[in-house]
Structure formats: structure tokens, C-alpha cells
Amino acid sequence: MRLPAPQAGMTERKTLACDDECLRLQRNAKLAAALNIPTDHTDDHIPYSAATLDFFKGSPKWCQTQEREFRVFAADTTAKQFRFKPMSAAQRAFLHSLAEDFAIDTESVDPEPHRHVVLFKAPRFVSAPMKTLSQCLKLRPVVEAPKNAPATTGVPFNALLLANPRFALTLDELRAAVASDPATAQIAGWKIEFLPSEEIVVHASLADGVDEATLLRLKPALTKVVLEKELAGAVALCAVDASLNVARREDTDSAGGWSQVVKGAPVKKRVVDDWAASGKNSFTVLGSKAAGKKKEKEKGKERERQESVVDNWEDAVGAWDESAEGATTVAVADAVDESEAAGASVAEEAPAPASD
Structure with a gap:
């Protein structure tokens, strides 16, 4: 059977040349076939830590600006370091966390309020992650928070803070006390x-599998050990950066009064009728107060009388000896006078002797 000859005006179909993207897809297909990877497989790997994504979720615009600075610095092969402008401790904590995801070294320099973060390219740095923070936030599965977990705003908790540690407490002593309890x-x-601030921070990295849920689980046990052995006054959750700057801490203030009114917490009611519950009336209360004042006055007089007693007992004894000696001398003198007087009276009464 002979095919019809092409008519005039019809052109032959051209085959497009395979460009770089086409070659990449072909290589990926061959590699997937060699490794038995399903064709519907999707790349769901997230190269960012949970702390980085949590902070990005709260401030996406600001975080995208900082991520752009990271990517420009990572792409510049001549740049070895980069300085950010001064910012708050929470923002610096995000930069430290994001730098760890980029495999870039960081350091916080200068005191407040000029404290800022400096980036350094270390040998471990290779390249920036292919996926952006926004893409990874969409890939991250939604995990329901525990019922008893506190609301997370900003940087999540990544450490435990021991407030008001005991005087002269050493880290070795604290470590031994913690290790003694299973x-x-x-x-x-x-x-x-x-x-x-002389407080103690206990922290571990996410690489060790320590997240906020782990800290919530360990906090009651650590609080029990710390309070029983009187190592510190309280244990609280906190968030610290690589330079040990506390970006966020758990509120452990349990005092009532105005502080709770400001925070919106219920204020504990004070029982003002305790005296009424005891069955006493106002006259009894006033009478007991007057009697108490009278007793205090009598105690004060007794205290003054005791303070007036001579403290130096040697002087008191010496004075007593002198008085006793004086009394004896007076008594002897009186006795001599009396004897002399008696002799005189006897001489007067005796008859004169007869004359020859």
C-alpha cells in the first residue's frame, strides 16, 4: 500500500532538542528506577529545625528578610563574614537557629543595646538549603499541642532555668544530685x-532529641529534686540562644495582689472575718488588746529593773565586804566604849579606903 504523497504546503514535524532541564528529569527518572523509588514520590525533607519554623510562623515577613540576607551571603564566594544590625534577644536567637540550619557559625558581640550577630563561613558550610522557610512550613505536618502545654509565642522553650540557686552551689554538685534520681x-x-544573673541554665540541642515536649515532661521531676535537696528556689522553662542570652522564660510568679491583677489572673480572696469565726465580739477583742498592752508595759518595767542591777559582781562583792568590815569596826568601837564606860562607873561606886 502506497502512502499518499505529502501535499503542497504541509511541513514535516520538528523534534525539540532536550535542554538542561530535560536532561535533569531524565537523570532523575533513571536514578529513581535504579533505586526503586515510586514515581509519585515527593520530596518532603525539611532542612530547618522546629525552633526556626516556629519563629518564622510568628513573624514571616521579618524572617523572610533575614533569610534573604543569609542566601545572599551564602551565594557570595568572596564573603567570609556578615554583620547584622543590633536587635532584640529573641531576634538574635532566630538568627542563631537559622545559621545552624545553614551550617554557618555565629557569634553575638557587643553589650546591650548594641548587641548584634556576626556570621562566619566555616569549613562545614557547603551551600544554602534548596527549600525556603515558607515552603518547609507548608510541608511540616500539623501536630496538636498537649492540653497542659503553655501557649507558645515566639521562640519555643529549649532549656530549663534554675532560679535563686543555693549559695556556693557548684555545677558538679548539681550534676551529681540530678544523676542520682532515675x-x-x-x-x-x-x-x-x-x-x-547567677541563675543556672540546663540545655541540650535538638540533635539530642530534646524539644519543648521533653522539657515539659522532665520539669516536674527536676523541680522535685531541686526543692527536696534545696539546690534552688524554682525551676522554669526558658529559651536561650547560642550565647546563653535568655530570649524567653516561663512566668513562675505565683504571688497574688496587684501583679496578678495586671496579668489578668484571679486574685486570691483574703478571709477578713477570721476573728468572727472564733466567736469573739468586738469588746472581747478590744479587752484582749488592752490586757496585752498592760502585760507589755509590765515586762518593760521588769526589764529595766533587771538592767539596773550591777553587772560587775566583783565590785558588788568588794562593796559588800567593805560595808561588812565597816560595820564590824563600828561594832567593836561601840563595845570598847561600853566597856570603858562600865569601868568608870565601877570605879565611882567603889568606897574610898579607910585612913589610918
Whole structure:
């Protein structure tokens, strides 16, 4: 059978050349076939930590600006360091977390309010992650928070803080006390350091599998050990950066009064009728107060009388000896006078002798 000859005006179909993208897809297809990877497989790997994504979720616009600075710095092969402008501790904590995801070294320099973060390209740095923070936030599965977990705003908790530590407490002593209890033995292997505020921070990295849920689980056991052995006044959750700057801490203020009114917490009611419950009337209360004042007055007089007693007993004894000696001398003199007087009277009464 002979095919019809092409008519005039019809052109032959051209085959498009395979460009770089086409070659990449072909290589990926061959590699997937060799590794038995399903064709519907999707890349759901997230190269960012949970702390980085949590902060990005709260401030996406600001975080995207900082991510852009990271990517420009990572793409510049001549740049070795980059300085950010001064910012708050929470924002610096995000930069430290994002730098860890980029495999870039960081350091916080200068005191407040000029404290800022400096980036350094270390040998471990290779390239920036292919996916952006926004893409990874969409890929991250939604996990329901525990019922008893506090509301997370900003940087999540990544450490435990020991407030008001005991005077002269050493880190070795604290580590030994934590290791002695099976419920807190895991914490003994974490980093335990003093803060400039003389508080103690206990923290571990996410690479060790320590997240906010783990800290919530270990906090009651650590609180029990710390209070029983009187190592510190309280244990609270906190968020610290690589330079041990506390970006966020749990509120442990349980005092009532105006502080609770400001925070919107219910104020504990004071019982003002305790005296009425005891069955006493106002006259009894006033009478007891008057009697108490009278007793206090009598005690004050007795105290003044005791204070007036001579403190130096040697002087008192010497004075007593002198008085006793004086009394004896007077008594002897009186006795001599009396004897002399008696002799005189006897001489007067005796008859004169007869004359020859």
C-alpha cells in the first residue's frame, strides 16, 4: 500500500532538542528506577529545625528578610563574614537557629543595646538549603499541642532555668544530685552553665532529641529534686540562644495582689472575718488588746529593773565586804566604849579606903 504523497504546503514535524532541564528529569527518572523509588514520590525533607519554623510562623515577613540576607551571603564566594544590625534577644536567637540550619557559625558581640550577630563561613558550610522557610512550613505536618502545654509565642522553650540557686552551689554538685534520681538522670548529660544573673541554665540541642515536649515532661521531676535537696528556689522553662542570652522564660510568679491583677489572673480572696469565726465580739477583742498592752508595759518595767542591777559582781562583792568590815569596826568601837564606860562607873561606886 502506497502512502499518499505529502501535499503542497504541509511541513514535516520538528523534534525539540532536550535542554538542561530535560536532561535533569531524565537523570532523575533513571536514578529513581535504579533505586526503586515510586514515581509519585515527593520530596518532603525539611532542612530547618522546629525552633526556626516556629519563629518564622510568628513573624514571616521579618524572617523572610533575614533569610534573604543569609542566601545572599551564602551565594557570595568572596564573603567570609556578615554583620547584622543590633536587635532584640529573641531576634538574635532566630538568627542563631537559622545559621545552624545553614551550617554557618555565629557569634553575638557587643553589650546591650548594641548587641548584634556576626556570621562566619566555616569549613562545614557547603551551600544554602534548596527549600525556603515558607515552603518547609507548608510541608511540616500539623501536630496538636498537649492540653497542659503553655501557649507558645515566639521562640519555643529549649532549656530549663534554675532560679535563686543555693549559695556556693557548684555545677558538679548539681550534676551529681540530678544523676542520682532515675527520673532526671538524662539531664546529667546536658550542658549546665551559670548565667551572668547567677541563675543556672540546663540545655541540650535538638540533635539530642530534646524539644519543648521533653522539657515539659522532665520539669516536674527536676523541680522535685531541686526543692527536696534545696539546690534552688524554682525551676522554669526558658529559651536561650547560642550565647546563653535568655530570649524567653516561663512566668513562675505565683504571688497574688496587684501583679496578678495586671496579668489578668484571679486574685486570691483574703478571709477578713477570721476573728468572727472564733466567736469573739468586738469588746472581747478590744479587752484582749488592752490586757496585752498592760502585760507589755509590765515586762518593760521588769526589764529595766533587771538592767539596773550591777553587772560587775566583783565590785558588788568588794562593796559588800567593805560595808561588812565597816560595820564590824563600828561594832567593836561601840563595845570598847561600853566597856570603858562600865569601868568608870565601877570605879565611882567603889568606897574610898579607910585612913589610918
